[in-house]
Amino acid sequence: MANNINAHDDVLDRTKPPKPGPPKDVQFPDYFDTTLANGINVLVIENNKI
DSSP states (O other): OTTOOOOOSOOOOTTSOOOOOOOOOOOOOOOEEEEOTTSOEEEEOOOTTO
């Protein structure tokens, strides 16, 4: 019976992407930001666990 395939009335429409789930709460660490003399923005997050 391992090859048994069940047909369901709910058929997925694979032409449309799935709806997104609810947003998750995200916590970002503290960061330092600066702009270099050439105009490039730099964000730094310290990781002292290395």
